[in-house]
Amino acid sequence: MHSYSLVAPAKINLYLEIIGDRPDGFHELVMILQSIELADRIDIKPSDTQDIYIYCTHPQVPTDESNLAYRAAKLMCDTFPDLYANYGGVNIKIKKNIPVAAGLAGGSSNAAAVLVGINLMWELGLTQPELQDLAAKLGSDIPFCISGGTAIATGRGEKLDALKDLDNMWLILAKYDNTSVSTPWAYKTYRQKYGQSYISDRAGIKSRTAELHSSPIVSSIAQKNIEEIGKLLSNDLEKVVLPEYPQVAELKSAFAKQNVLGTMMSGSGPTVFALCESESKAIAVKQQVRNQITDPQLNFWVTRLSSNGIQIDDSTS
Ligand code: C5P
Numbered sequence: 269m270h271s272y273s274l275v276a277p278a279k280i281n282l283y284l285e286i287i288g289d290r291p292d293g294f295h296e297l298v299m300i301l302q303s304i305e306l307a308d309r310i311d312i313k314p315s316d317t318q319d320i321y322i323y324c325t326h327p328q329v330p331t332d333e334s335n336l337a338y339r340a341a342k343l344m345c346d347t348f349p350d351l352y353a354n355y356g357g358v359n360i361k362i363k364k365n366i367p368v369a370a371g372l373a374g375g376s377s378n379a380a381a382v383l384v385g386i387n388l389m390w391e392l393g394l395t396q397p398e399l400q401d402l403a404a405k406l407g408s409d410i411p412f413c414i415s416g417g418t419a420i421a422t423g424r425g426e427k428l429d430a431l432k433d434l435d436n437m438w439l440i441l442a443k444y445d446n447t448s449v450s451t452p453w454a455y456k457t458y459r460q461k462y463g464q465s466y467i468s469d470r471a472g473i474k475s476r477t478a479e480l481h482s483s484p485i486v487s488s489i490a491q492k493n494i495e496e497i498g499k500l501l502s503n504d505l506e507k508v509v510l511p512e513y514p515q516v517a518e519l520k521s522a523f524a525k526q527n528v529l530g531t532m533m534s535g536s537g538p539t540v541f542a543l544c545e546s547e548s549k550a551i552a553v554k555q556q557v558r559n560q561i562t563d564p565q566l567n568f569w570v571t572r573l574s575s576n577g578i579q580i581d582d583s584t585s
Pocket of ligand 1: 423455
């Protein structure tokens with residue numbers, strides 16, 4: 269059996285609108301998700317035992333069954349018990365580059381890589397849609413992490429419509445090391461504050477979902493109009509996270525003053541990103557904001573948009 273090394277990219281949300289409640293307790297969302305080049309590396313190897321073993325370079329990442337990558341491997345073992353019995357368990361090594369608990373889908377992307385890696389290692393031959401159906405059982409963002417690129421995501425976030433690739437923009441990500449936001453808290457607080465304005469009927473949800481497909485931001489993406497995309501960024505969760513985390517709000521204001529294309533919190537935060545037309549502009553903006561906010565807990569990453577989901581890492585072969 270072969271071992272595999274995979275690249276697992278992070279994602280940002282260019283658009284996140286909460287439109288209603290779902291019978292399963294989750295929210296109905298309309299989002300635009302975008303892969304970025306900042307990525308973890310995942311090594312998948314067969315084990316000599318029946319165990320699933322996780323090793324991670326980052327001390328904050330759990331290595332037990334609470335890790336989504338562990339749960340992805342367990343799902344494959346449970347779904348294909350004969351192969352698991354024949355081939356044994358899996359060793360998973362995660363080299364973390366994506367900040368943890370940051371609103372960048374790092375854990376979801378690791379889980380996506382495990383599904384793709386085990387599919388290859390066990391020569392299962394599952395198609396991408398089949399892997400995405402399995403992925404949806406583990407988490408709302410994991411199906412997107414498998415295919416990556418630029419996509420409209422609806423339902424819980426698992427229903428995807430690919431858009432034209434947007435790879436002509438750079439971005440700076442910024443996150444305080446000592447700040448993390450609980451995603452369930454952010455959605456629960458949003459429901460408490462804004463639940464009375466949710467769309468409650470299926471027809472209304474369907475029509476709002478359809479509207480996004482012809483919305484200005486989707487047209488700007490089709491035209492690769494980066495100035496317009498920057499102006500149309502939106503994230504409903506900012507309404508609950510920014511008042512609770514003033515540092516994150518200040519960070520966003522600092523980026524906004526730098527004449528960037530646009531700036532927004534990603535997912536449930538607390539990472540803030542700023543879009544730029546070039547790498548040199550992104551580096552200059554990063555330096556300006558670093559000079560204004562000297563807190564050593566604040567970290568920056570300069571990276572660019574990507575059209576890739578999970579890929580085999582051929583840089584190591
Ligand atoms: O699916 P995932 O594990 O990423 O979701 C994390 C949490 O975010 C959920 O437990 C839920 O509280 C919230 N969520 C939601 N509606 C969604 C996606 C996530 O309420 N569509």
